[in-house]
Amino acid sequence: MFVLASQVNTTFVSSSNPGITLSGTDVIIAVGTPAGSYTLVYQICEILNPTNCDTATVTVTVNSAAIVANDDAYSINDCSSLGSVGNVLTNDLLNGSQITSAMINISLVSGQNENIQLDTLGNITISSGITAGTYLLTYQICEKLNPENCDTATITITIKDSTKPIIATLPVPSIVSCSAPLNFAQAVATDTCSSVTLTFIDVTVQGSCIGSYTVTRTWTAIDLTGNTATASQIISVQDNTGPTTTTTFESNINVTCDAIPVKPELVFVDNCSTVSPAVFKETITTSSQTSYTITREWSVSDSCGNISKFIQTVNVSIASSELPIASSACSGDSSTINIFNLLPQGTPTNGSWIDVDNTGALQGNILSPFGLSLGNKVFEYRINNETCPRSLVLTININDDCIVLGCGDIKVHNAFSPNGDGINEVFVIDNIDDVTCYPENTVEIYNRWGVLVFETKNYNNQTNNFEGISRGRTTVNQSSGLPTGTYFYILNYSTIDGNGKVEIKKLDGYLYLSK
Structure with missing residues (x-):
């Protein structure tokens, strides 16, 4: 009931x-x-x-209210017209009524792009830097009251780019010398929608000669959509400089008639064109009975008709005076000397020798100094030439430098006083510095208790010597030096015997150190 x-x-x-x-x-x-x-x-x-x-x-x-997200499409004809393009919520419904941002949460599901932003109010904003093309994004709206009550829709954004890039103005046509570098400007291009790739092509048109031509550099700018723009810079190259020489030579020379230099062999180059063979001309002008002038001229041109001239002037004096020359030889040398080789280079070979001191040691050009007495010997070389008569006087000092002396004896001085008075300050070993006679040595010094206080190899009296300061393996106070007293030295040294063999010799004894 x-x-x-x-x-x-x-x-x-x-x-x-x-x-x-x-x-x-x-x-x-x-x-x-x-x-x-x-x-x-x-x-x-x-x-x-x-x-x-x-x-x-x-x-x-x-039950949840019906939520419907509808697809949206936006088209932008000029990529420079960016910013807010619309609101995706204007056609979305909740329970049959238009949705407001207060009712839902909105988010992008796919197609995210750093230049496309979807805010919480449903506004679509496009920032600069985006390239032309079609972009697909998927967004989702979910009812705030019922977060699982969601729907998705697609946003289609089409961005068009029909504007060409702009290349900044390039320099006007210019003319440069062929030796100057071709300084083409770096083109700069901008585009309102995307990045730009710049490339260039050089086209060279040959002129009337090798060193003259025109280069046209054409730049092409292309954006990511394929819109292109071009601009050109023209540089005309002209060869108006004659050849140069890579050979260093003196343009003005003052010489005596016996020292006229030979004609230099000049090498010619051109920085742009080929070089024609040089035309050489030499003229002699007499100034007086004792002098004349030689003028040497090279005329050379390039394939563009530029001509260069190079001139060398040789001022020649005619002197009959004697030219002194000094040399030396050893009376103990049995070999001969060709004394003509001691004369200046280029000396004529048709002269004659005079043995002024009548040494009897000269035969033709060959001198035998062996056995001559020590001192200066004079030999005159006479050149009989109508245009350049002269004499060369050769003075040869005969010495005994080549005579080998014997080795000095090794002598040990067994007392010294390293007290700072500048006298007898180091332990001296006579002739130990002669490494030719005594190539190697060792020195050991012991105190009266047999303690090694100094040792070294290749002892010498100047830089590697015993100054009364310990340099042994045993620790001894070095600041005050060794005390006054009697020490014991051992000297081992090598020498060369008459057969060229190395001998090891030894000297030892007592050494007195006094302060």
Whole structure:
């Protein structure tokens, strides 16, 4: 038997969501209640018998509103017209009504691009730097009340670029010498939509000669869409410089008639064109009876008709005076000397020798100095030439430098006083410095207790000597030097015997050190 509402009092007990309430016998669902399944507990009590009560549970199902995200398409004809292009929420619906940003959460699912931003209000903004093309992005809207109530849609953005890049103005046509570098300017190009790639091609047109030509450099700028722009710079090269020489030569020379230099062999080059064979001309002009001038001229041209001339002037004096020359030889040398080789280079070979001191040691050009007495010997070389008569006087000093002396004896001085007075300051060994006679040596010095206080190899009296300061393996205070007393030395040295063999000799003894 059913209960009639007029028979009972109905009261609200509880619900699993505060938005689910009871008004009389009606279940009330508050606006903004999330979708889901909820329970409400109520109680009925008989009006006639108020204590006659019972409770029951009502299950309430709240469904999500229908959410629809619709696709959007935007087209931009000029990539410079950027910024906000639209709002994707204008055609999206929730429960059949237009969605507002307050109702949903919006996010990009795919197609993210650093130059395309979708904000929380649904606005699409495009920043500079984006290239032309079509971009597809997928976004999702989810009901804030019911976060799992979502839908997705596609955003299609088409960006067109029909504008060519702009190349900055290049220098006007110029003319340079062929020796100068071709300084083409670096082109600079800009584009409103994308990055630009710059390339160039050089086209050379030959002129009337090898050293004259024109170079046209054409730059091409292309953006990522394929729009191109070109610009050119023209440099004309002209050869207006004659050949030069790589040979160093004196342009003005003053010489005597016996020392006229030979004609230099000049090498000619041109920085742009080929060089024609040089035309050489030499003229002699007499200035006086004792002098004349030789003028040497080279005329050379290149394939562009540029001519260069190089001139060398040789001022020649005619002298009949004697020219002294000094040399030396050893009376102990049995070999001969060709004394003509001691004369200046270029000396005529048709002269004659005079043995001024009558040494009897000269035969033709050959001198035998062996056995001659020491001192200067004079030999005159006479050149009889109508245009350049002269004599060369050769003085040869005869010495005994080539006579080998014997080795000095090794002598040990067994006392010294390293007291700073500048006298007898070091342990001296006579002739130990002669490494030819005594190539190697070792020195050891011991104190009276047999302690090694100094040792060295290749002892010498100047730089590697014993100054009364310990240099042995045993630690001895070096700052004050060794004390006064008697020491013992051992000297081992090598020498060469008469057969060329090395001998090791030894000397030892007592050494007195005094301060």
